[in-house]
Amino acid sequence: MGLTYLEKFRDPSLAKQLVATIHKESRHPLRLMEVCGTHTMAIFRHGIRNLLPETITLLSGPGCPVCVTAQKDIDAFVAVSRQPDVIVTTFGDLMRVPGSGTTLAGQKGAGADVRMVYSVFDAVTIARQNPDKQVVFCAVGFETTIPTIAAAVLMAAKEKVTNFSIYGANKLTPPALAALMTTKGVSIDGFILPGHVSVITGVDAYRSVFETHKVPSVITGFEPIDILHAVLMLVRQNESCVPALENAYPRAVRDSGNPKAREVMHQVFTVGDAAWRGIGLIKNSGMELKPDFKAFDAGDRFELNLIDVAEPKGCACGEILMGLKTPVACALYKKVCTPMTPVGPCMVSSEGACAAYYNYG
Amino acid sequence: MNAEKNNTILLDHGAGGKASHALFSEMILPLFSNEYLAMGDDGAVYSVPAGKMAFSTDSYVVDPIFFNGGNIGDLAVNGTVNDIAMCGAIPLYISVGLIIEEGLPINDFQEIITSMATAADRAGVKIVTGDTKVVPRGKADKIFINTSGVGMIPEGVNVSGSRALPGDKIILSGTMADHGIAILTAREGLTFDGDLKTDSAPLNHMVKAMLSSGCEVHVLRDPTRGGVGTTLNEIASQSGVGMTLFEKDLPIKKQVNGVCELLGFDPLYIANEGKLLAIVPEKQASQVLDLIKADTFGKNAAIIGEVTDQRPGKVFLETAIGGQRLVDMLTGEQLPRIC
Ligand code: SF4
Numbered sequence: 001m002g003l004t005y006l007e008k009f010r011d012p013s014l015a016k017q018l019v020a021t022i023h024k025e026s027r028h029p030l031r032l033m034e035v036c037g038t039h040t041m042a043i044f045r046h047g048i049r050n051l052l053p054e055t056i057t058l059l060s061g062p063g064c065p066v067c068v069t070a071q072k073d074i075d076a077f078v079a080v081s082r083q084p085d086v087i088v089t090t091f092g093d094l095m096r097v098p099g100s101g102t103t104l105a106g107q108k109g110a111g112a113d114v115r116m117v118y119s120v121f122d123a124v125t126i127a128r129q130n131p132d133k134q135v136v137f138c139a140v141g142f143e144t145t146i147p148t149i150a151a152a153v154l155m156a157a158k159e160k161v162t163n164f165s166i167y168g169a170n171k172l173t174p175p176a177l178a179a180l181m182t183t184k185g186v187s188i189d190g191f192i193l194p195g196h197v198s199v200i201t202g203v204d205a206y207r208s209v210f211e212t213h214k215v216p217s218v219i220t221g222f223e224p225i226d227i228l229h230a231v232l233m234l235v236r237q238n239e240s241c242v243p244a245l246e247n248a249y250p251r252a253v254r255d256s257g258n259p260k261a262r263e264v265m266h267q268v269f270t271v272g273d274a275a276w277r278g279i280g281l282i283k284n285s286g287m288e289l290k291p292d293f294k295a296f297d298a299g300d301r302f303e304l305n306l307i308d309v310a311e312p313k314g315c316a317c318g319e320i321l322m323g324l325k326t327p328v329a330c331a332l333y334k335k336v337c338t339p340m341t342p343v344g345p346c347m348v349s350s351e352g353a354c355a356a357y358y359n360y361g
Numbered sequence: 362m363n364a365e366k367n368n369t370i371l372l373d374h375g376a377g378g379k380a381s382h383a384l385f386s387e388m389i390l391p392l393f394s395n396e397y398l399a400m401g402d403d404g405a406v407y408s409v410p411a412g413k414m415a416f417s418t419d420s421y422v423v424d425p426i427f428f429n430g431g432n433i434g435d436l437a438v439n440g441t442v443n444d445i446a447m448c449g450a451i452p453l454y455i456s457v458g459l460i461i462e463e464g465l466p467i468n469d470f471q472e473i474i475t476s477m478a479t480a481a482d483r484a485g486v487k488i489v490t491g492d493t494k495v496v497p498r499g500k501a502d503k504i505f506i507n508t509s510g511v512g513m514i515p516e517g518v519n520v521s522g523s524r525a526l527p528g529d530k531i532i533l534s535g536t537m538a539d540h541g542i543a544i545l546t547a548r549e550g551l552t553f554d555g556d557l558k559t560d561s562a563p564l565n566h567m568v569k570a571m572l573s574s575g576c577e578v579h580v581l582r583d584p585t586r587g588g589v590g591t592t593l594n595e596i597a598s599q600s601g602v603g604m605t606l607f608e609k610d611l612p613i614k615k616q617v618n619g620v621c622e623l624l625g626f627d628p629l630y631i632a633n634e635g636k637l638l639a640i641v642p643e644k645q646a647s648q649v650l651d652l653i654k655a656d657t658f659g660k661n662a663a664i665i666g667e668v669t670d671q672r673p674g675k676v677f678l679e680t681a682i683g684g685q686r687l688v689d690m691l692t693g694e695q696l697p698r699i700c
Contacts, residue, residue: 010681010682012609012681012682012683015682015683016682016683019683041625044686045627045680045686046680046681046682046684046686047678047679047680047682047683047684047685047686048682048684049684050684050685051682051683051684118549118551118624224680224681224682224684228682350625358689359687359689360686360687360689361686361687
């Protein structure tokens with residue numbers, strides 16, 4: 001029986017060939033960053049790390065939406081859940097991320113109505129079913145998720161679901177890469193760029209970052225062959241000293257991405273600054289509701305009185321997200337911080353670097 | 362019976378009076394009929410042969426109570442039957458405790474106890490004693506069921522989670538993650554192509570065949586909550602051994618794998634309700650595998666890994682592409698992917 005299209009990207013013999021070629025061609029030590037959390041997870045799940053030569057170090061980047069959500073935003077979600085007659089809806093991973101006090105899961109245990117949803121549209125449905133409650137969606141996502149959130153806001157506006165709102169902490173990928181490259185101490189020899197995000201942004205979105213910093217960059221998918229292929233391309237770019245922005249995922253990513261999805265996104269949101277956990281404020285890296293849709297901003301609906309609380313001492317999430325440290329270099333890793341008792345979001349999210357090290361290490 | 366008039370279970374049905382009696386004698390007794398239950402005493406009285414017994418209990422609170430391929434009733438019977446069988450015992454008698462929320466439709470109740478009776482028949486066990494309580498609306502969720510059971514351990518059988526030895530083979534009796542994915546999709550109202558059905562089934566006949574074959578079986582365990590990954594971790598630490606699994610040999614249905622990938626679940630951690638893990642000496646592995654495959658519920662059984670003396674307490678997976686990763690205990694519940 002022949003392999004199906006997808007099975008080809010998991011073909012063990014092809015993987016072996018790629019691994020052998022990487023071993024043969026990689027001479028100089030390289031620090032490659034997989035920007036996206038889904039890549040981090042795939043790399044661990046397929047056991048790719050221990051197939052690579054010692055010359056190659058893989059670093060996890062700032063591409064897990066939960067991990068980069070600022071503590072203040074988590075505090076805001078928790079504060080919203082404390083309001084009377086409110087239903088807070090969120091993606092699962094976010095439930096257990098500690099804010100400065102408690103988590104959404106903790107709030108749920110204490111009696112708050114916090115519900116896990118698989119899609120933002122479920123939140124709109126819950127709002128429709130509960131007209132006497134305020135239904136707030138904690139919007140934490142990258143370019144992959146933002147168009148869907150925008151579509152949900154448009155739907156709520158059209159159908160006048162006025163008890164629906166979002167608390168926005170959405171983020172954009174290319175500005176984060178640019179910020180990373182100008183951060184002191186950061187040294188990265190190549191980016192494995194996210195597949196899903198690039199489906200929306202297209203290759204073009206990375207051009208300006210690439211032209212400025214000339215870091216070898218390859219967009220790729222999430223199957224083992226995709227990842228190994230990208231590693232090999234980055235090895236070749238480095239060994240030949242010819243950096244390029246390449247697309248190893250043409251079956252899903254076009255140069256121009258998905259303009260329709262971006263149009264929906266920009267219809268509802270406008271670019272603004274955003275705070276990234278452990279990194280700080282990055283200019284033009286967030287998405288805010290446009291004035292026409294301000295009515296759906298949960299931040300305006302409730303009086304939250306948030307105070308700035310420093311992020312937990314010792315948690316190296318920020319440095320890990322910038323490739324400055326690996327989880328094992330964090331003093332709290334495995335000792336104080338485990339998936340059962342997470343200190344930082346990188347240990348909570350299934351796509352976080354610390355959780356991946358812990359679970360698959 | 363006024364239950365039928367109202368079509369729902371009422372508080373009266375659990376109050377011990379006429380309505381309770383009617384519920385028992387008109388609905389439950391005819392279905393579960395056996396000489397022990399018919400005696401109508403406070404408990405079942407039966408004789409036991411000499412030797413060792415196994416005794417187990419479990420409570421079922423699954424939500425939703427009906428799902429593709431089964432319901433809370435057969436799940437509760439199969440679950441206890443399997444727990445007893447995993448002790449190397451032949452399950453004989455089961456007790457059933459029902460806690461019903463007022464307002465449960467009589468038809469639902471009927472369907473649940475009917476499938477309990479069918480499941481008991483299929484497993485060859487008798488439901489010999491039971492109890493029914495009804496609680497006010499909102500004090501329980503539709504129906505909770507506790508089942509306990511006893512079974513006899515044949516002479517010479519010595520099965521325990523602490524008996525895995527380096528060199529042993531690990532057999533899984535069929536595809537993983539079927540139950541958890543069936544429940545998840547039913548609960549979340551997710552619709553996918555393909556048949557996502559629970560695997561809930563009695564495994565005692567399979568176990569009996571293994572044990573009476575004369576093959577040495579070191580460990581038997583059903584990988585329910587926490588899935589194959591967590592169960593093997595438990596055995597690895599109980600026995601003080603290491604384990605290596607081979608991803609290419611792990612049986613899983615395509616549709617189930619597809620849903621897991623889509624939602625970001627690792628099937629190694631998803632619950633099964635009709636599968637067992639058998640750890641047996643290498644020289645008897647193929648014979649045991651054949652015996653399992655000969656059972657109705659063991660058709661897709663496979664040898665999925667081996668016990669080693671490396672890194673005691675740890676389970677490793679050799680991935681399909683030749684990499685290696687740790688399969689740790691499950692921490693918390695598995696959560697869906699976010700982007
Ligand atoms: S191990 Fe825990 S404390 Fe350390 S960086 Fe990771 S999440 Fe933060």
